[in-house]
Amino acid sequence: MKRIGIIGAGAVTAATVSSLIAATGIDPEIVIVNRTHARAVGLAEDFTYAAAAVSRAIVRAGDYSDLAGSDLVIITAGVNEKDGGATDRNDEQGRRRLIPANARAYVDMIGQLREVDPEATVLVVTDPPDPLASLARRLAPGMTVLSSGTTIDSLRFRYWIGKELGVPASEVDAVVLGEHGTSAVYAWDSARVGGRRVLELLEESGSDVAEVQERIRESVKFSNISIIEGIGASQHGIGSIVADIAEAIVSNSHAIMPVASYHKEFETSVGMPAVLGSGGVVRILRPELTEEEQAQLAESARVLREADAVAFEALKS
Known part of the structure; x- marks a missing residue:
């Protein structure tokens, strides 16, 4: 057992x-x-x-x-x-x-x-x-x-994209990278539904793509606060996600989830799609990013390095 x-x-x-x-x-x-x-x-x-x-x-x-x-x-x-x-x-x-x-x-x-x-x-x-x-x-x-990285953020991202396009979140392939926080990076360029680019589908629907992107970002970014205002603490969504991560690790399933692990390139722990198995992260799968998204990821990593420094101060007290 x-x-x-x-x-x-x-x-x-x-x-x-x-x-x-x-x-x-x-x-x-x-x-x-x-x-x-x-x-x-x-x-x-x-x-x-x-x-x-x-x-x-x-x-x-x-x-x-x-x-x-x-x-x-x-x-x-x-x-x-x-x-x-x-x-x-x-x-x-x-x-x-x-x-x-x-x-x-x-x-x-x-x-x-x-x-x-x-x-x-x-x-x-x-x-x-x-x-x-x-x-x-x-x-x-x-x-x-x-x-747990950006796993819950990515689920929320997929949910809101699916809601906008009228499909289940399970049919959306999209990921949030970097920090589980305000500097998170939404990888719009690689987001897909049924093999089609989400941005193209939004444009075809007649939506104001920029307005939809901003609305979805805001929904994901402040989801925790909205939940807290209603029931006092975000719990059920993150609980199910944590259980999924745990099951992937202990069963050595090689499921892919955007957890955060240490990246030498960024010198900090960054949320990125990863293959999970016994002992944690087996392999990191870095998605293709636009130059703008790459810059956003670098900035998110900088924010995280500064946050690390604040945490390390606790060692001195």
């Missing part, structure tokens, strides 16, 4: 576990670790009964020692956007405003995980995931670290 550890017992963890125990899943053993152990115990027991109804997955609470030897450790713990004051649409920092508080928490969490499994495979989900993944790599060089 595959074992997946999760550090954190909040809304995203709950949504992730809900997807992982589904009848069509991989029936893993899921170990929940949380600073407040009683919360992990309660969440695990609740999901124990849910799992019994739909699958053979096992959910239990544990401590860091129980994470040793896991096929994957997911980290969701940390201050969220609402509590961290990152819900201002006019603030270009966006999720990066959460770095100082969550970086300090990561120093402790990665330190404890390193003590029991210095070679763990770690999926960072806590916002902002990309600079926190870079911090985790620095704290534990022996670990394989990736973040």
Whole structure:
């Protein structure tokens, strides 16, 4: 039985576990670790009964020692956007405003995980995931670290393109690159539906292409804030995405998702389509980009390097 550890017992963890125990899943053993152990115990027991109804997955609470030897450790713990004051649409920092508080928490969490499994495979989900993944790599060089990257952004991008063209999101091939944040790059030139360029289809429909592009970008960029304004936290979409990434890794499926991993070219963790298998990223598939999109990606990487520097400051405190 595959074992997946999760550090954190909040809304995203709950949504992730809900997807992982589904009848069509991989029936893993899921170990929940949380600073407040009683919360992990309660969440695990609740999901124990849910799992019994739909699958053979096992959910239990544990401590860091129980994470040793896991096929994957997911980290969701940390201050969220609402509590961290990152819900201002006019603030270009966006999720990066959460770095100082969550970086300090990561120093402790990665330190404890390193003590029991210095070679763990770690999926960072806590916002902002990309600079926190870079911090985790620095704290534990022996670990394989990736973040959820632009996977949820790409799903939202495909959804809104599909809505505009009247087709399901599953029929749209489109990706968001770079930062999971305000500097994200929307790869419009390579976006396809049924083998046709999305930009051409929008033009044929009589739409104002530039207006549609801006509207979709705004919808994706502020999706989290819209959700937070309604229910307090973005959880179900990201939970299903995290479960998909986890399943791809522990089942060695070689599914392709735009997670963020370290790129020597950019000297930071950048969201890019990647083949996922045992141990994390097997291969990176960089899409063809226009000169403008390449420049945007370089700028997003610059923003991320600056964010990394802020996260690294936590090591000094």
